[in-house]
Amino acid sequence: MLPIWVVLLGALPLLYAVSFEGLYPTAADRRAFYLGTEAVPAQAALVGPIFGSDLGALVSWRAGLMLTLVPLAAILTVVRHTRGEEDAGRVELVGSTAVGRFAGLTAAVLLAGGGVVATGMLSFVSLWAFGLPVAGSLAFGASIVVVGAVFVGCAGLAAQVVSGARAARGYALDVLAAAFVLRAIGDIGSGTLSWFSPIGWSAQVRPFADERWWPLLLSLATATALVAAAFVAANRRDLGSGLRAERRGRVAAVPSLSGPVALAWRLSRGTTVVWTVGLALFGIAIGSSTDGIGDQLGSSAAISDALGKFGGTTIEQSFIAVVLSMVGIMVAAYSASAVLRLHSEEESGLAEIVLATGISRRRWAAGYLLFAVLGPVWLLLVVGLTIGLTYGSATGDMSRELPSAVVGALAQLPAVWVVTAIGVALFGAVPRFATVLWAVLGGFVALGQIGAVVGLPQWSQDISPFTHLPKLPGGEFSVMPSLWLVAIAAAAGGAGSTALRRRDVRG
Helix, strand or coil, X not given: CHHHHHHHHHHHHHHHHHHHHHHCCCHHHHHHHHHHXXXXXXXHHHXXXXXXXXXXXXXXXXXXXXXXXXXXXXXXXXXXXXXXXXXXXXXXHHHCCCCCCCHHHHHHHHHHHHHXXXXXXXXXXXXXXXXXXXXHHHHHHHHHHHHHHHHHHHHHHHHHHCCCHHHHHHHHHHHHHHHHHHHHHHHCCCCCHHHHCHHHHHHCCCCCCCCCCCHHXXXXXHHHHHHHHHHHHHXXXXXXXXXXXXXXXXXCCCCCCCCHHHHHHHHHHHHHHHHHHHHHHHHHHHHHHHCCHXXXXXXXXXXXXXXXXXXXXXXXXXXXXXXXXXXXXXXXXXXXXXXXXXXXXXXXXXXXXXXXXXXXXXXXXHHHXXXXXXXXXXXXXXXXXXXXXXXXXXXXXXXXXXXXXXHHHHCCHHHHHHHHHHHHHHHHHCHHHCCHXXXXXXXXXXXXXXXXXXXXXXXXXXXXXXXXXXXXXXXXXXXXXXXXXXXXXXXXXXXXXXXXXXXXXXX
């Protein structure tokens, strides 16, 4: 998987450069795009701040999602090759040979770090070869490398602190999510919060816009400290355990923990609560910052062009619509993680223990899938309510803004469920490749969210379910695309459930 991540992510900046040069061939065109983008704060929240109208600055801004995607790849790689191998028993097997105590962690850090460096180098070389300034190209590649290095260290430390790959992955992803939210809120505000985020540090390098090199030092220092802490922690724990001791369970299960649904809730509630609180705070921040944006920005042709791309008849509606599309992707990641919990339970052998009690495979899987399907409903409802309540309170038009925000949030569900169903199909039919779901989600984001901006052919954009969602609030709504997405999700999920019933259990 790592080579695929490196090639796909490393080639993205070149794709953006080619597309921007074709779509905005003159300086005036690029200036108009810059003004329109700068006028929509939601774009700063989704991608990052835009610092100039030169071709390189536009490419650097559009590729800002790499500051989140590269750390995601680093986290998954490190945890897979540390805690994942340990949970599977392979570390103990390899450790019986003549290898050092830190061999596994060292290999994982070098592998993930090498992938991060390769991605940054590929980005640098491709932009330089395209004809962009060498300083800006180097700054962009370096910003990718250092933010990835921070999360290599973060994942390595998480793998030593907690027991189990899922817990380590969850903690590291929580840190990444917090860094993204801090950067997003900071970039639509005064910018102070962005300086508490490694993603924000890399954004402030400002490639192709009077480069600032010193923020790279913040990331390098943090990455070094985290990697060092990971090795210190690895030296102080036993194989199979973590620095944070697991709580001992009850001698007998409580009556409420009497079935697969209760078990799935017990294992998923911590993650769900964290997501709920985080998205609620995010929704409050977005809702409170929306009022007055239209009056502040006024009107211009550039702003009208931006509104046409993101939906809505007002700048406030456009802002909320783009934010909700971003939240839809985040919630799809939550759902994917919930589906892949089935895979990790099977790989660790825990599923076999549960199934030995006489519970059917479908009933066991249904417990987890209930949260993968209904969890997104709850999270999107929370976001819609918090945005609608805060924005409605500010405008005094609660009766309009609250239902508008809630409907816009829930409109993301069909695409989220398609991602969920693909995960079920992969797990049921080809469990060895279940984790390919993350690459599928990344591809959907690249095609659906980025494709329209960089001018990819419509047929390629249509591959992503997110392309077919209505741009609400404010945009036109057609029920048929959403119904088709729900039908596709039901078919894929049903096929995956049938395949699970017919195959052997791994573990």
